Amino acid sequence: MSEIDRESVRAEVRAWLEANWDPTLSLIAWRNRLIDSGWGAPSWPKAWHGRDLPAAVESVVAEEMRRIGAVSVARSGVRGLATATLLAHGSDLQKAKFLRRALSGEDNWCQLFSEPGSGSDLAGALSRADLKDDRWIVNGQKVWTTSAHHADWGLLLARTDFDAPKHEGLSYFILDMHQAGVEVRPLKQMNGHASFNQVFFTDAVVPPEHLVGRLGEGWAVATTTLMHERRGADGLAAAGGKAAERQGPIHDEERAENAIAMEPYRWYPQRAGRVDLILERAKATGKIADPVVRQEIAKLLTLAKSAEWTARRARAAQAQGRAPGPEGSLGKLAASHVARSAAHVHTLITGADAMLAGEDAPMDGLITEILLSVPAGSIAGGTDEIQRNIIAERVLRMPKEPRSDNDRPFRDVPRNQV
Amino acid sequence: MQFAFTPEQSEFRAVLRRFLAEHSPTSAVRKLMETEAGWDREGWRALNAQLGLTGVHIPEEYGGQGFSFVELGIVLEEMGRALLCAPYFATTVLAATAILNAATEAEKGELLPPIALGDTIATLAFTEPNGRWDLGGIGMTATPLGSGRFQLDGEKSFVLDGHTADLIVVAARRPGSEGEEGLSLFSVAGNAPGLTRRALKVIDPTRKQARLTFDGVEARMLGEEGAAAGPLTLTLTQAAACLANEMVGGAERLRESALDYANLRVQFGRPIASFQAMKHKQADMLLEVQLAMSAAYAAASAATEDDPELTAIASLAKAGASEAYVSTAKHTIQIHGGIGFTWDNDTQLWFRRAVSSGLFLGDPAWHRELMLRGWGV
Ligand SMILES: Cc1cc2nc3c(=O)[nH]c(=O)nc-3n(C[C@H](O)[C@H](O)[C@H](O)COP(=O)(O)OP(=O)(O)OC[C@H]3O[C@@H](n4cnc5c(N)ncnc54)[C@H](O)[C@@H]3O)c2cc1C
Numbered sequence: 147m148s149e150i151d152r153e154s155v156r157a158e159v160r161a162w163l164e165a166n167w168d169p170t171l172s173l174i175a176w177r178n179r180l181i182d183s184g185w186g187a188p189s190w191p192k193a194w195h196g197r198d199l200p201a202a203v204e205s206v207v208a209e210e211m212r213r214i215g216a217v218s219v220a221r222s223g224v225r226g227l228a229t230a231t232l233l234a235h236g237s238d239l240q241k242a243k244f245l246r247r248a249l250s251g252e253d254n255w256c257q258l259f260s261e262p263g264s265g266s267d268l269a270g271a272l273s274r275a276d277l278k279d280d281r282w283i284v285n286g287q288k289v290w291t292t293s294a295h296h297a298d299w300g301l302l303l304a305r306t307d308f309d310a311p312k313h314e315g316l317s318y319f320i321l322d323m324h325q326a327g328v329e330v331r332p333l334k335q336m337n338g339h340a341s342f343n344q345v346f347f348t349d350a351v352v353p354p355e356h357l358v359g360r361l362g363e364g365w366a367v368a369t370t371t372l373m374h375e376r377r378g379a380d381g382l383a384a385a386g387g388k389a390a391e392r393q394g395p396i397h398d399e400e401r402a403e404n405a406i407a408m409e410p411y412r413w414y415p416q417r418a419g420r421v422d423l424i425l426e427r428a429k430a431t432g433k434i435a436d437p438v439v440r441q442e443i444a445k446l447l448t449l450a451k452s453a454e455w456t457a458r459r460a461r462a463a464q465a466q467g468r469a470p471g472p473e474g475s476l477g478k479l480a481a482s483h484v485a486r487s488a489a490h491v492h493t494l495i496t497g498a499d500a501m502l503a504g505e506d507a508p509m510d511g512l513i514t515e516i517l518l519s520v521p522a523g524s525i526a527g528g529t530d531e532i533q534r535n536i537i538a539e540r541v542l543r544m545p546k547e548p549r550s551d552n553d554r555p556f557r558d559v560p561r562n563q564v
Numbered sequence: 565m566q567f568a569f570t571p572e573q574s575e576f577r578a579v580l581r582r583f584l585a586e587h588s589p590t591s592a593v594r595k596l597m598e599t600e601a602g603w604d605r606e607g608w609r610a611l612n613a614q615l616g617l618t619g620v621h622i623p624e625e626y627g628g629q630g631f632s633f634v635e636l637g638i639v640l641e642e643m644g645r646a647l648l649c650a651p652y653f654a655t656t657v658l659a660a661t662a663i664l665n666a667a668t669e670a671e672k673g674e675l676l677p678p679i680a681l682g683d684t685i686a687t688l689a690f691t692e693p694n695g696r697w698d699l700g701g702i703g704m705t706a707t708p709l710g711s712g713r714f715q716l717d718g719e720k721s722f723v724l725d726g727h728t729a730d731l732i733v734v735a736a737r738r739p740g741s742e743g744e745e746g747l748s749l750f751s752v753a754g755n756a757p758g759l760t761r762r763a764l765k766v767i768d769p770t771r772k773q774a775r776l777t778f779d780g781v782e783a784r785m786l787g788e789e790g791a792a793a794g795p796l797t798l799t800l801t802q803a804a805a806c807l808a809n810e811m812v813g814g815a816e817r818l819r820e821s822a823l824d825y826a827n828l829r830v831q832f833g834r835p836i837a838s839f840q841a842m843k844h845k846q847a848d849m850l851l852e853v854q855l856a857m858s859a860a861y862a863a864a865s866a867a868t869e870d871d872p873e874l875t876a877i878a879s880l881a882k883a884g885a886s887e888a889y890v891s892t893a894k895h896t897i898q899i900h901g902g903i904g905f906t907w908d909n910d911t912q913l914w915f916r917r918a919v920s921s922g923l924f925l926g927d928p929a930w931h932r933e934l935m936l937r938g939w940g941v
Binding site for chain 1: 691695696697721722764765766767768773775829830831832833834836839841842894897898901902904905906907908909911912915916919920922923924927929
């Protein structure tokens with residue numbers, strides 16, 4: 147996108163905001179006005195709350211919103227994955243029902259993919275959906291479901307045919323989380339938080355119009371969700387923004403919304419390693435003068451900067467109109483390396499105090515939380531090993547390993563004894 | 565240097581492993597780590613009544629078993645494996661060794677037998693809130709009160725089991741002295757007037773630490789006034805060798821658990837252990853742990869033989885074991901996938917111990933430096 151286009155978009159959105167931003171409105175009233183204008187999601191199609199503009203304008207619009215202090219559409223949590231998936235595969239009815247409410251913040255979402263027996267091998271899902279009396283009846287269990295305890299709707303991958311090969315027997319549904327057949331139980335993590343859950347289905351009901359894509363084509367739909375998840379890495383951090391400092395009822399409303407929606411993600415910045423704290427901590431502890439520590443800090447910053455620029459290159463390519471592709475997997479693997487390296491450097495800087503926790507530890511336990519959270523990054527959203535396989539097989543086009551799990555009816559494939 | 569265990573030592577290990585499997589399953593570890601003390605008298609008594617473990621390397625004349633650092637290393641490796649919650653490292657490795665190295669015959673005769681019997685829980689208060697592991701980091705002052713008595717003022721931190729110990733061996737310095745000069749060791753009762761003890765919140769709840777504030781605490785000197793630098797350095801060196809052995813025990817246990825899990829877990833229709841990426845990871849883990857283990861054994865052997873290279877070898881082992889333990893713990897979480905990141909999965913308990921032990925007595929960079937200095941580099 148050329149500079150001229152960017153500047154004309156900037157002028158247009160600025161004029162619109164100056165005429166329309168109204169902090170006296172309720173949060174929902176303002177967001178609906180924003181959504182109606184198309185500036186809430188400018189890269190979306192005109193038919194669906196957008197302006198058909200290239201993705202690169204999103205940052206221009208965000209800058210203008212920040213400048214004037216306007217509240218943005220809701221972004222936190224899994225709703226971005228839901229909307230991206232529905233835009234690509236949803237029916238008009240689904241788009242009409244869910245897109246606006248995702249942007250307005252009225253609906254929260256969760257991702258019901260992983261199961262006790264299938265995580266890396268998501269296509270091995272055992273949760274089943276059976277059509278009875280024109281409704282889908284869902285039974286089974288999901289696990290590690292982030293935010294399930296706050297979610298109104300779930301993106302569900304379930305098996306609709308046990309006789310088809312594994313990838314062909316899956317379908318993708320939108321599941322209402324507020325129903326008797328859905329039970330959510332929190333799971334405590336090694337860092338003490340409980341942001342993910344077990345989710346049990348006992349004859350949970352999905353109406354037929356909530357099947358996304360075609361029956362038996364759930365894997366292709368899930369792949370779209372995963373591509374967005376892996377390329378998004380930590381877009382979550384963006385939510386909330388500067389809202390903390392702003393005064394007025396609409397900002398209070400937004401803060402209240404974020405307090406709930408962002409609760410499961412409080413530790414996510416720590417999971418990424420908090421490279422932003424490294425220099426400050428090195429100065430505070432005096433370790434900045436230690437030549438050994440300096441070298442390690444320098445290595446970390448080299449890695450972090452290079453990873454950031456790689457992500458920028460990927461985003462710039464996307465802005466030129468390339469569809470999300472497997473190259474997004476480089477960013478996730480790079481982020482794992484950055485996080486691990488940051489945890490190592492934090493340990494080096496903190497020294498004996500890194501044996502402490504809670505209020506006895508530096509920064510009220512924040513450093514401890516980094517050390518205990520970083521291991522999640524190389525597991526969540528597809529493990530490092532799976533990212534490497536994707537990079538090798540899809541980006542580098544190296545031959546796939548011979549497989550014996552997708553050439554036979556799924557019911558005959560060896561699986562975990564659970 | 566001893567490169568193989570004797571049949572007796574191997575038998576000793578086997579007995580220990582069975583005992584700890586029975587007495588320290590992770591259910592017991594999880595129960596104790598939630599308590600403020602972090603250990604219980606009953607378990608401690610069993611340890612000593614049945615196996616006499618607290619006196620393993622204490623000479624028989626002081627009521628101990630009279631074994632060497634090799635046997636002590638075996639005990640620690642097995643305890644690290646079982647993640648035993650007990651004040652063993654504090655009492656036997658730190659306090660008893662310090663007393664053995666620094667105290668007079670009469671003091672040893674008085675202080676060591678109750679430790680060897682398991683009646684006295686002891687610890688060494690050496691490090692201060694500055695977190696330094698070199699002698700120059702000691703700021704606590706010992707002011708003479710006459711007739712061999714002293715008054716201690718200052719603060720100690722990261723003291724293993726410091727809030728529950730009956731006897732605390734304290735390193736302090738003559739007012740006005742610096743570096744390795746003017747250092748002495750003292751003994752202080754856990755309930756001495758003027759001593760305030762506070763359990764610290766720690767990343768590894770299976771081994772507690774405390775902060776001790778000394779406000780005019782009366783103390784008895786151990787050994788010779790102003791001559792503690794040598795014995796204290798030796799104690800820390802021997803302790804580093806011991807900790808290395810404890811760490812490789814934990815690392816090996818994790819490595820085995822990761823392998824077991826990989827063999828069990830099926831993804832893509834086959835055990836994840838059948839993926840070459842997983843095999844390579846497991847092979848690298850084995851290599852890393854075995855290298856660390858060899859160094860830890862070498863250090864225990866060097867401590868036993870008073871090897872002139874002991875300081876270098878002990879620090880080499882400590883640095884190697886620290887990195888191997890943390891790295892094995894990370895791999896073990898990774899190999900477990902989502903389950904590995906949960907509170908209920910036991911891997912996290914060893915992960916916490918790995919992080920903490922990697923820093924206790926000094927981090928790998930510090931020990932690599934000590935190793936080079938030990939070799940005169
Ligand atoms: C913090 C967090 C949040 C999460 N949130 C969600 C969520 O909201 N929704 C959701 O559906 N899921 C979520 N997950 C689940 C996550 O996606 C899975 O944990 C992950 O995909 C791994 O699956 P698994 O746990 O079953 O491990 P497994 O798949 O059993 O993997 C075990 C080990 O085997 C390795 N392995 C597997 N296959 C191969 C192979 N072919 N080659 C080499 N090695 C292999 C893995 O890399 C790993 O090391 C979350 C996980 C975490 C940690």
